[in-house]
Amino acid sequence: MKRRSRLFITAFADTTTTDCFMKTITQILTEIVSDAFEKCGYEKELGAVFVSDRMDLCQFQCNGAFAAAKKYKKAPFIIAEEIKNIIVENPAFLKVEVAKPGFLNLTVTDEYLVSLLSEMSSDSFLGIPQVGENNTIVIDYGGPNVAKPLHIGHLRSAIIGESLKRLARSCGYKVISDVHLGDWGLQIGLVIAELQERNPDWECFSPDFTEGAVPELDADMLNEIYPFASKKSKEDEDFKVKAHQATAELQNGRPGYIAVWKEILRVSIADLKGNYQKLGVDFDLWYGESDADKYIDELVSILTQKNLLHESEGAMVVDVELESDKAPMPPVIIKKSDNSSIYATTDLATIIQRNKDFAPQKIWYVVDKRQDLHFTQVFRCAKKAELVPQDTELELLGFGTMNGSDGKPYKTRDGGVMKLSDLLETVTSAAAEKLSKSEFVSDEDHAEISKRVGIAAVKFGDLINHRSKDYIFDLDKFLSFEGKTGTYLLYTITRINSILKKTNTADSDAPVKKLYTDTERELILSILLTGDVFRHAIEEKAPNYICDNAYKLATVFSKFYHDNHIINESDEEKKNNWLALIAFTRKLILKHLDILAIEPVENM
Numbered sequence: 173m174k175r176r177s178r179l180f181i182t183a184f185a186d187t188t189t190t191d192c193f194m195k196t197i198t199q200i201l202t203e204i205v206s207d208a209f210e211k212c213g214y215e216k217e218l219g220a221v222f223v224s225d226r227m228d229l230c231q232f233q234c235n236g237a238f239a240a241a242k243k244y245k246k247a248p249f250i251i252a253e254e255i256k257n258i259i260v261e262n263p264a265f266l267k268v269e270v271a272k273p274g275f276l277n278l279t280v281t282d283e284y285l286v287s288l289l290s291e292m293s294s295d296s297f298l299g300i301p302q303v304g305e306n307n308t309i310v311i312d313y314g315g316p317n318v319a320k321p322l323h324i325g326h327l328r329s330a331i332i333g334e335s336l337k338r339l340a341r342s343c344g345y346k347v348i349s350d351v352h353l354g355d356w357g358l359q360i361g362l363v364i365a366e367l368q369e370r371n372p373d374w375e376c377f378s379p380d381f382t383e384g385a386v387p388e389l390d391a392d393m394l395n396e397i398y399p400f401a402s403k404k405s406k407e408d409e410d411f412k413v414k415a416h417q418a419t420a421e422l423q424n425g426r427p428g429y430i431a432v433w434k435e436i437l438r439v440s441i442a443d444l445k446g447n448y449q450k451l452g453v454d455f456d457l458w459y460g461e462s463d464a465d466k467y468i469d470e471l472v473s474i475l476t477q478k479n480l481l482h483e484s485e486g487a488m489v490v491d492v493e494l495e496s497d498k499a500p501m502p503p504v505i506i507k508k509s510d511n512s513s514i515y516a517t518t519d520l521a522t523i524i525q526r527n528k529d530f531a532p533q534k535i536w537y538v539v540d541k542r543q544d545l546h547f548t549q550v551f552r553c554a555k556k557a558e559l560v561p562q563d564t565e566l567e568l569l570g571f572g573t574m575n576g577s578d579g580k581p582y583k584t585r586d587g588g589v590m591k592l593s594d595l596l597e598t599v600t601s602a603a604a605e606k607l608s609k610s611e612f613v614s615d616e617d618h619a620e621i622s623k624r625v626g627i628a629a630v631k632f633g634d635l636i637n638h639r640s641k642d643y644i645f646d647l648d649k650f651l652s653f654e655g656k657t658g659t660y661l662l663y664t665i666t667r668i669n670s671i672l673k674k675t676n677t678a679d680s681d682a683p684v685k686k687l688y689t690d691t692e693r694e695l696i697l698s699i700l701l702t703g704d705v706f707r708h709a710i711e712e713k714a715p716n717y718i719c720d721n722a723y724k725l726a727t728v729f730s731k732f733y734h735d736n737h738i739i740n741e742s743d744e745e746k747k748n749n750w751l752a753l754i755a756f757t758r759k760l761i762l763k764h765l766d767i768l769a770i771e772p773v774e775n776m
């Protein structure tokens with residue numbers, strides 16, 4: 173990273189090391205004001221500065237004088253005056269005012285804003301605080317089940333998980349993403365049992381099969397066979413028993429079943445990869461529940477050694493109840509009475525694997541919040557058994573449901589569960605229709621642009637809500653060119669593209685040197701506050717703050733663009749400054765979109 177000239181106070185935390193990162197403007201001002209509190213004999217912590225909600229009065233505020241007044245038994249006004257007398261000396265401030273009864277109102281100079289903007293634009297992290305310090309996070313998301321088609325229930329996990337991964341990486345964490353396939357459960361037993369009924373003569377179904385080829389399967393076949401077998405098991409008790417038996421025999425390693433299972437996996441994973449690719453979602457690891465199998469013996473022996481495992485109604489369980497529990501907390505089942513493993517067993521064994529392979533500081537699970545009880549049990553058991561260090565953060569980042577306009581989980585027209593691929597087709601064709609009248613979309617680009625706009629609409633429509641909330645899937649609203657939508661953001665980028673193209677400055681990264689107008693100041697301030705937003709978003713593990721900020725940058729840009737006639741500006745210096753500002757705004761909004769895994773379009 174380049175060192176910046178030291179005009180005013182530099183924003184870099186430590187310019188002597190290579191891993192330094194930029195402080196945000198509120199952090200810098202907080203330091204200045206905190207020092208003043210300390211100098212006056214008060215606690216340093218009272219100097220917290222935050223952005224003002226009355227920009228017409230001042231840009232920043234500090235209300236520390238009120239807490240100080242209580243603590244030091246003095247009038248807040250007097251304290252605020254003392255602080256003011258110190259900080260007015262600082263050239264960063266244009267105005268320092270004390271408003272009765274003790275508010276400290278701060279406004280910085282335009283030169284100072286411009287100097288910070290220039291540091292931010294030459295920072296390789298674009299001013300995003302590198303709070304991750306190379307700590308490792310494993311993120312478990314996606315969680316599709318092999319042999320079952322991906323449905324929109326898995327859409328949220330993929331969208332939210334992908335953006336949390338990108339957010340954490342942008343903040344300096346080392347992140348490993350694991351899709352954690354459901355590849356070891358009853359659904360495989362159902363498919364195997366049904367395949368066997370239909371094709372009893374396949375070699376792999378012979379009890380003496382040891383090795384050899386299995387007939388090739390395909391995705392359409394699996395998509396047809398799983399719902400069929402699942403329905404059949406509910407109506408036909410004999411078949412249900414067969415499916416359970418097949419599951420147990422598979423888990424015990426029957427060679428013929430393992431061979432079919434591998435073929436099912438091959439087809440299913442290829443299909444899943446295609447779907448995730450369309451969504452711009454990708455994983456470092458394609459491990460499944462089956463990969464945890466080899467850690468189950470170790471899990472059982474740790475639990476036995478620590479005396480945690482006991483028998484209950486034929487099953488082997490671990491108690492995880494706490495005295496403070498208000499609701500019932502059942503023990504976690506490790507082995508069922510038939511010695512088979514369940515969901516909790518594979519999740520616990522997977523924790524052993526993740527700790528061995530990556531020793532992560534955090535493991536995050538992006539899963540439907542209705543699985544809350546399961547994860548509480550698993551995490552408590554993992555800590556009790558010391559499968560991970562006590563300070564490892566194990567956390568369920570639970571998400572709500574995507575609902576239809578009736579407020580119930582989103583369904584197809586005939587009341588079935590909507591498949592993800594059908595949903596993507598629906599949104600792409602809605603976007604295509606919407607863009608059909610656009611003079612900026614050529615016939616040749618129409619399909620690709622429609623796809624991007626459609627997917628952006630769905631992703632942004634999801635991510636703008638806090639992940640834990642349910643939301644209504646409203647395609648018309650998501651595709652609107654106005655309001656908090658992915659469409660509006662993509663459109664804003666295309667507007668900036670077109671100005672830069674018209675002025676031949678598309679590739680320039682000239683710095684902003686001067687500030688001329690009010691809307692320009694507002695835009696620069698919003699840009700400089702972005703670092704705080706990232707800090708907040710990563711602390712809360714909530715990409716919706718990134719969505720909000722992208723929208724804010726886009727609206728403030730629009731205001732600036734409306735008020736300042738960039739292309740017709742005759743003062744060349746002013747014009748160049750403005751072009752530099754919008755080029756950086758574009759870069760920053762694109763960074764937000766990248767975190768949301770939304771692909772921009774050149775024009776629309």
Ligand code: ARG
Pocket residue numbers: 312314315316317352353354519537539
């Ligand atoms: N396959 C599961 C489901 O469809 C989600 C897996 C979530 N991850 C985990 N480690 N349990 O509900």
